[in-house]
Amino acid sequence: MTTTKRVALMGFLLESNSFAPVSQEADFTTLCYLAADEILADIALPNGRLPAEIPAFYKAMEGSGRDWQALPIVVAAAEPGGPIDQNFFERTRDDMEQRLRAAMPLDGVYIAEHGAMTGTASHDPDGDLFAMVRAVVGPDVPILATLDLHANISEKMIETTDVLISYRTNPHVDQKARAEEACRLMIEIWEGMCPQVAFIRLPLVAPTVTLLTAEGPYAELIRYGQKAKAGVIANVSVVAGFVYGDTPMNGIAIIVTARGERAAAQALAEDIASRAWAMRERFKKVLTPVADAAAMAWANGADPSRPAQILADVADNPGGGGRGNTTWLLQALLDVEAQGVMFGVFIDPALARAAHAAGEGATFPATLNAETESRYSKPLTAAATVERLSDGKTIGRRGIWAGRAISIGRSALIRIGGVQLVVGTHRKQAADPALFELFGLDLAAARTLVVKSRGHFRAGFDEGFRPENIYEVDAPGLTSPVLGNFDFKGLPRPVYPLDEDTTWAGPSWK
Ligand SMILES: [Zn+2]
Incomplete structure (x- = not known):
């Protein structure tokens, strides 16, 4: 007997530059703020306003032949701006929580997130949001999120989700492909796959113009990770980060997800992180x-x-x-x-x-x-x-x-x-x-x-x-991109290249 898989769709996308003016509710309603059936209606449009991941995930699940039902929650997105107004964030998060509770029972949650949001009273609204979702759905429902490659990854984001998948292209043209990957992995998890995640964050904040994926050090890291992706390795995300977020979670992050084998994820994550650290001097550029x-x-x-x-x-x-x-x-x-x-x-x-x-x-x-x-x-x-x-x-x-x-x-x-x-x-x-x-x-x-x-x-x-x-x-x-122009207050220090003598001794697995 098959049962219908019930999947919540949601997203809260903002890239926060801590030096920019506060991002307000109007910044979201201007670009995209859709709830419930409005989300499904936008998916059906030829040129909708939703972030591309949401329709892509929906269509991939439709195309999978699975018996499933979409439970649209809220998708909010703004142009990159300053930290989000904390009241608006909390109101939206609470609204999402109510809708999620009403949608239970669920078999999966797909979240399209940017991953570099900060709030006027929180360093890590993305982590706070993911934690809310985990608290609602419990430990056994898979939560998969896609992220921009400019996300700043917190431990909380890792601990409250099953799989995090970041873009691999800059300029970003692979939103659809990453959402389809999230769909495939959600189905694998339903079929018994147990994702094991290794996460390493380096004390390395790269200027934005050094993070292109056609060529250069970042492109080489991404290519290396993808070549190593086979067999038990389900996903390799080399997350560049967004230095202007100015948070303690800043730094290039490596997230490797393996099918069942934690040691394999850790070995590859450490390999990629070591390569990134060895090439750190290349993350500099003269304008x-x-x-x-x-x-x-x-x-x-x-x-x-x-x-x-x-x-x-x-x-x-x-x-x-x-x-x-x-x-x-x-x-x-x-x-x-x-x-x-x-x-x-x-x-x-x-x-x-x-x-x-x-x-x-x-x-x-x-x-x-x-x-x-x-x-x-x-x-x-x-x-x-x-x-x-x-x-x-x-x-x-x-x-x-x-x-x-x-x-x-x-x-x-x-x-x-x-x-x-x-x-x-x-x-x-x-x-x-x-x-x-x-x-x-x-x-x-x-x-x-x-x-x-x-x-x-x-x-x-x-x-x-x-x-x-x-x-x-x-x-x-x-x-x-000239980082010396900014008075950073939240970055972990020392951090390369702002502090030339920064050292990294390798991961300490918990
Ligand atoms: Zn980006």
Whole structure:
């Protein structure tokens, strides 16, 4: 006799940059806050707003031929921002708890989590959430979670779940594959597999720009782990972490899940961790100074035989908590009168409003950051011409959001000198060409493309720009990869590379 497997679906996704303003309820409702049947309705849409993992897990379970029932709980997601408002976190967690209790009995829980959330009164809301789930469902119901590879892994997250699976691609394009893996492993557990987990966290916080998976030290670690995955090894997750979380759980983490054999998981985890530690000096990178970047943009505008290039304003990445409105690079480009520059997305609700008030074709005296001045976000005034207005809604075309509904809200394409600037209202990193094409722009015409993005743009703009023509610029900002720019308070110390003499003596298995 077969019985219907009852599986709860839930998720609470936030990457917290402790130096950024608090993430509020509105940041979630703007992007994604869906409960119960709203989740199933969104799964059925061709271009939904749910994180890609949720529909992927659902469809994988459907495709498995299993007799199962989805019990949708709550899926909440916000753009990366500051620590979550603790009241909102606790209200949402309590709501999830009530819905989980009502959904019992359960045969499994799938959680799509980012894994680098901090709260205004907690270092580890992800761990707190997982612990709540474990308390509700008891010790025997499998809890499987997928995580972004920028998760900061706590002991609590490990101890309260059966399997943690992190992305293996950066830019992140394997959400679907990881959710399908979670589905397969949940089924294996139902069939009797007993996951045994080994976890090692290294005193190593890597700057974000050194964590790409096409090549470099991190790519090599991930490849090594996947090659070793066979037989009893069910999953290998090499979790990069998110340094701006500034928590005691920061540091590259290795999580190996074995089928039944704990010693095998431990041996492989130790092997990978030792390799990561041995290559720690490679997790350093020199960026391009702002003045050099501006000079290159000027040269590209003047000489059409030079290859088109991307300047990545990596220190002001909304995808890492940046506000998307610093002006150092823009000012430098205007100062040298660079031509043929497309620049986006500059997040400034007041500027978008002013452009809409002026109307298409109008020239108006623009003030950037008129209402949003902060330490990093300085005003800039210039005459601007409104080239195109939009509601900012589009469908991701290429890269991390391909096929998904995305929006930068009320928005405009304005021209200031030789720069065409995409101005938006909702924070979104420039990871998809659709955010430019929305305004009729042809990216093939750009001599220089400036993106406020750390690395996800690489999966979106690979059609006309070669990797060797991408430059990461060293401007100030909330997501600067220059770790010495920050006053870290929560990191475990000593930690490499902030403390050069950091040592690691190997794991101490409990
Ligand atoms: Zn990430």
